[in-house]
Amino acid sequence: MNGDGSGEESRMDEVIARGTAVPALGYGTWELEGDDCLRGVAAALELGYRHLDTAQVYGNEDLVGQALADSGVAREEVFLTTKVWNSRLEPERVRSTTEDSLRRLRTDYVDLLLIHWPVRMDILPQTLEAMRGLQERGLVRHVGVSNFTPAQLREALAHAEVFCNQVEYHPYLGQAALLEVCREQDVLLTAYSPLARGRVLEDPVLREIGEAHGKSAAQVTLRWLVQQPGVATIPKAASRRHIESNLAIFDFALSDAECARIAALERGERIVDPDWADWAA
Ligand code: NAP
Numbered sequence: 713m714n715g716d717g718s719g720e721e722s723r724m725d726e727v728i729a730r731g732t733a734v735p736a737l738g739y740g741t742w743e744l745e746g747d748d749c750l751r752g753v754a755a756a757l758e759l760g761y762r763h764l765d766t767a768q769v770y771g772n773e774d775l776v777g778q779a780l781a782d783s784g785v786a787r788e789e790v791f792l793t794t795k796v797w798n799s800r801l802e803p804e805r806v807r808s809t810t811e812d813s814l815r816r817l818r819t820d821y822v823d824l825l826l827i828h829w830p831v832r833m834d835i836l837p838q839t840l841e842a843m844r845g846l847q848e849r850g851l852v853r854h855v856g857v858s859n860f861t862p863a864q865l866r867e868a869l870a871h872a873e874v875f876c877n878q879v880e881y882h883p884y885l886g887q888a889a890l891l892e893v894c895r896e897q898d899v900l901l902t903a904y905s906p907l908a909r910g911r912v913l914e915d916p917v918l919r920e921i922g923e924a925h926g927k928s929a930a931q932v933t934l935r936w937l938v939q940q941p942g943v944a945t946i947p948k949a950a951s952r953r954h955i956e957s958n959l960a961i962f963d964f965a966l967s968d969a970e971c972a973r974i975a976a977l978e979r980g981e982r983i984v985d986p987d988w989a990d991w992a993a
Pocket of ligand 1: 741904946947949950954955
């Protein structure tokens with residue numbers, strides 16, 4: 713389909729934000745190191761993933777870049793995201809650290825550059841301005857944020873065309889308030905830790921719904937996420953078997969009743985909750 717999404721029905725395997733189509737299912741790489749990372753990214757690209765998620769703090773940008781370069785997949789076919797770490801959000805640092813990321817990733821640009829955490833709201837306009845400068849130079853296609861609360865996202869939107877807010881989102885942690893802002897402002901919500909870092913796998917409700925479709929609890933969860941308007945997700949899997957099965961979610965659909973049952977599993981369970989996070993902000 714056209715990158716601008718005009719004149720065509722949106723496809724289930726992609727989500728459109730600000731006129732750009734993004735593969736709804738991406739490959740997360742947190743905690744993937746060494747050969748596991750090389751093999752994982754290579755398998756993901758071979759199996760058909762076209763959306764990769766890394767971050768400076770994961771320490772694997774070089775491996776992601778190597779696997780991408782070796783894959784034979786054209787750079788422009790892949791939606792590549794990285795994130796600026798907390799200690800590098802001063803404007804001057806944003807520029808140099810992003811250039812370092814590009815070198816490690818062996819690419820001229822990233823599709824999406826995110827502020828990893830809202831830890832320097834005091835200089836948010838300046839950080840975003842520096843990111844916009846990188847965008848103007850063609851080093852960054854889109855700028856975005858991660859772990860921003862609805863209020864923080866609104867603040868960021870006052871300074872820049874924020875493309876995405878990447879946050880923890882799975883059946884045990886709802887994001888209703890944030891989704892409302894994202895949909896109103898055409899911001900992509902990318903769901904991280906979509907499998908609740910493995911906790912959804914044995915869930916009896918998800919398993920029961922899966923049985924009706926011949927799918928696993930993990931597949932039901934990922935399907936539930938990408939079936940929601942404006943939502944993409946980036947499960948991490950080291951094993952080829954998991955990488956492959958996580959992609960097999962576009963050949964079935966959940967009913968409204970099934971989606972409602974999954975949404976009812978919400979219990980405010982946040983897994984990624986470092987000391988510096990302030991969810992009331
Ligand atoms: P996750 O994707 O919810 O869960 C990963 C775990 O689930 C791994 O132990 C994996 O096992 C297992 N798994 C994956 N597919 C499976 C399947 N089909 N069946 C059974 N088990 C399966 O957790 P996550 O890594 O925290 O989140 C995903 C990505 O989101 C990260 O890698 C990162 O890119 C991003 N993220 C971003 C932030 C942020 O602050 N922006 C924070 C956290 C995560 P194996 O690896 O053994 O296959």
